[in-house]
Amino acid sequence: MAGSLIWISGASSGLGQALAAAIPWEGSRLISISRRAPDGMEHLEADLSDPSSWPRVGASFREEIKETDADRVIFVHAAGTVEPMGFAGEVDDGAYLANVVLNSAAPQVLGHLFLKAAQSIEASRHLIMITSGAAHSTYAGWSSYGAGKAAIDQWVRNVGAEQALRGGVQVMAVAPGTVDTGMQAHLRDTDEADFPKRQKFLDLHQAGKLSDPHEVAAKIWGLLDQDLDNGSVIDLRDLE
Numbered sequence: 001m002a003g004s005l006i007w008i009s010g011a012s013s014g015l016g017q018a019l020a021a022a023i024p025w026e027g028s029r030l031i032s033i034s035r036r037a038p039d040g041m042e043h044l045e046a047d048l049s050d051p052s053s054w055p056r057v058g059a060s061f062r063e064e065i066k067e068t069d070a071d072r073v074i075f076v077h078a079a080g081t082v083e084p085m086g087f088a089g090e091v092d093d094g095a096y097l098a099n100v101v102l103n104s105a106a107p108q109v110l111g112h113l114f115l116k117a118a119q120s121i122e123a124s125r126h127l128i129m130i131t132s133g134a135a136h137s138t139y140a141g142w143s144s145y146g147a148g149k150a151a152i153d154q155w156v157r158n159v160g161a162e163q164a165l166r167g168g169v170q171v172m173a174v175a176p177g178t179v180d181t182g183m184q185a186h187l188r189d190t191d192e193a194d195f196p197k198r199q200k201f202l203d204l205h206q207a208g209k210l211s212d213p214h215e216v217a218a219k220i221w222g223l224l225d226q227d228l229d230n231g232s233v234i235d236l237r238d239l240e
Ligand SMILES: NC(=O)c1ccc[n+]([C@@H]2O[C@H](COP(=O)([O-])OP(=O)(O)OC[C@H]3O[C@@H](n4cnc5c(N)ncnc54)[C@H](OP(=O)(O)O)[C@@H]3O)[C@@H](O)[C@H]2O)c1
Pocket: 009, 010, 011, 012, 013, 014, 015, 016, 033, 034, 035, 036, 037, 046, 047, 048, 049, 050, 077, 078, 079, 080, 081, 102, 130, 131, 132, 133, 175, 176, 177, 178, 179, 180, 181, 182, 183, 184
């Protein structure tokens, strides 16, 4: 067996793109999943806020894993959105629904599909969910974003406990800290009425305190070499 087979959702920009660029193993095959196709990557086009796209992702997991001789199989779920920024009860209904589906439901269902596809192979298998400190800090304007990240954290704890009993896939959630990506630029551009803590992010940016996505990506890949409890929920800032 040789090489790695890796899916990254959200590899078309920001942290997902940096993770794709920083894959530490020679001979890796990467399949990106997002709406936009990143240059030079094998790509599965999917709007993950639409559940009808999920079976195609599941089929990709199933079919590629069945064929692979890779000794490492990984799914990193980095796709996420803060759109629409604003208060529940005020924002657009359709945009709110899309946020809830993408941030809360898609990680659980896609994670389930990956586990099912990967359950009976000998390769080492890893499922990494990108979460956020917003899972447990209060931010007006981020109701469904924070709720989605909290859902990821608890899903990972429970599924990690399951995989420790049987299954053997290493599952973790990783909060990357504040990273210099398009998402951060978008926060800075948002009206303070819709996101009252906006100034905190303007200050972090001005003080040069946003993390470099490539450094963050290298730290995330480095977690796979550590002996972590299955179901760990990690904030990279706690490791500094
Ligand atoms: N930046 C930070 O400070 C920070 C902090 C904590 C956590 N995070 C988390 O890190 C992850 C990456 O965020 P980022 O900062 O890199 O943001 P970003 O630059 O906005 O990237 C978001 C990625 O998610 C994908 N995505 C968004 N909506 C999608 C949809 N409906 N279907 C499929 N893919 C979709 C986008 O691809 P397409 O637009 O091509 O579909 C893009 O590749 C997110 O889960 C975010 O919550 C970021």
